[in-house]
Amino acid sequence: MLVGMALALLAGSLISLQNIFNSKVNERVGSWATTTFVLGMGFLASLLMGLLTQGSHLLEVGQMQPWFWFSGLIGVGVVTSLVQAMKRLRPTFAISIVLTAQLGFALWWDSMGWMGLDKIPFTVHHLFGVLMIIGGMLVFKWSGQSHRA
Amino acid sequence: MKGSMFAIVGGAFLTLQGVANTRISESIGTWQTAILTQFTGFLAAFVTLLFIRDTRRGGFRAVKPLYLAGGAFAAIIISSNITAIQQIGVTLTVAILMIAQLCLTFLIDSNGWFGVTRQKMKLPQFLGIAMMIAGVVILKL
Structure with missing residues (x-):
């Protein structure tokens, strides 16, 4: 449980760093060149981590399904959408919208038990927790607004 | 838009x-x-x-x-x-991802790190983060 929460904290921190770094690359290089480069770096880093931790066992993959081959297209969607959003909006504002959408879709898919997820029924206390998080985010966003163009 | x-x-x-x-x-x-x-x-x-x-x-x-x-x-x-x-689960993972992202992005904004335009940190923004953490605690109850 705590390990899961710590890993989520780590992933979230790296995502915000990556967004900023990617937008810096995008200032000098085109969007598609940025996307290609970012995903290429991600591939090399994953390959290196996989080889370091599993060695030749890395190639012992289980049952591949055809759609697995196309899942990388989601990554293309992520990088291009975020780079475009960061280019048009202030970082805090852009990320606020991204996070609301992320949480909304997460709740929806958890409550449906979509794609083999453990189904987590949507209850009143889940609703309250999520509204609290969105409320906190709006307080955060609005209080920062006066500084922004 | x-x-x-x-x-x-x-x-x-x-x-x-x-x-x-x-x-x-x-x-x-x-x-x-x-x-x-x-x-x-x-x-x-x-x-x-x-x-x-x-x-x-x-x-x-x-x-x-x-x-x-x-x-x-x-x-x-x-x-x-x-x-x-x-x-x-997805909701709790995304909620914690969210808090980590907002905290770090705001830390970067308020310090002007990586050449980002510097923003001042205000009390309501700490309140906002506190509410988000409270929301995660409620989800966990």
């Missing part, structure tokens, strides 16, 4: 990516999932790049080497995200 649309779609894709990766990792393993999705994504983007040549001023040589390393974070992001979703 167009920026906001990109941000919403980006958010949906981010959650979808986590859910799809968790499903794939059950069949082929966690690092294998990261390698597969990054590689197929790279190929798709590369093919598109061949048709849309949008390289502009400066090029890669004009980018600070540190910023070029951003893409490599994906290995840790993907594997951590998969393990977190398996252990605590």
Whole structure:
């Protein structure tokens, strides 16, 4: 449980760093060149981590399904959408919208038990927790607004 | 408006990516999932790049080497995200991701790190983060 929460904290921190770094690359290089480069770096880093931790066992993959081959297209969607959003909006504002959408879709898919997820029924206390998080985010966003163009 | 649309779609894709990766990792393993999705994504983007040549001023040589390393974070992001979703579910994972992202982005904004325009940190912003953490605690009850 705590390990899961710590890993989520780590992933979230790296995502915000990556967004900023990617937008810096995008200032000098085109969007598609940025996307290609970012995903290429991600591939090399994953390959290196996989080889370091599993060695030749890395190639012992289980049952591949055809759609697995196309899942990388989601990554293309992520990088291009975020780079475009960061280019048009202030970082805090852009990320606020991204996070609301992320949480909304997460709740929806958890409550449906979509794609083999453990189904987590949507209850009143889940609703309250999520509204609290969105409320906190709006307080955060609005209080920062006066500084922004 | 167009920026906001990109941000919403980006958010949906981010959650979808986590859910799809968790499903794939059950069949082929966690690092294998990261390698597969990054590689197929790279190929798709590369093919598109061949048709849309949008390289502009400066090029890669004009980018600070540190910023070029951003893409490599994906290995840790993907594997951590998969393990977190398996252990605590999508909503809680995304909620904690959210808090970490907002805190770090705001820390970067308020210090003007990485050449980002400096923003002042105000009391309501701490209140906002406190509310978000309270929301996570409520989800966990």
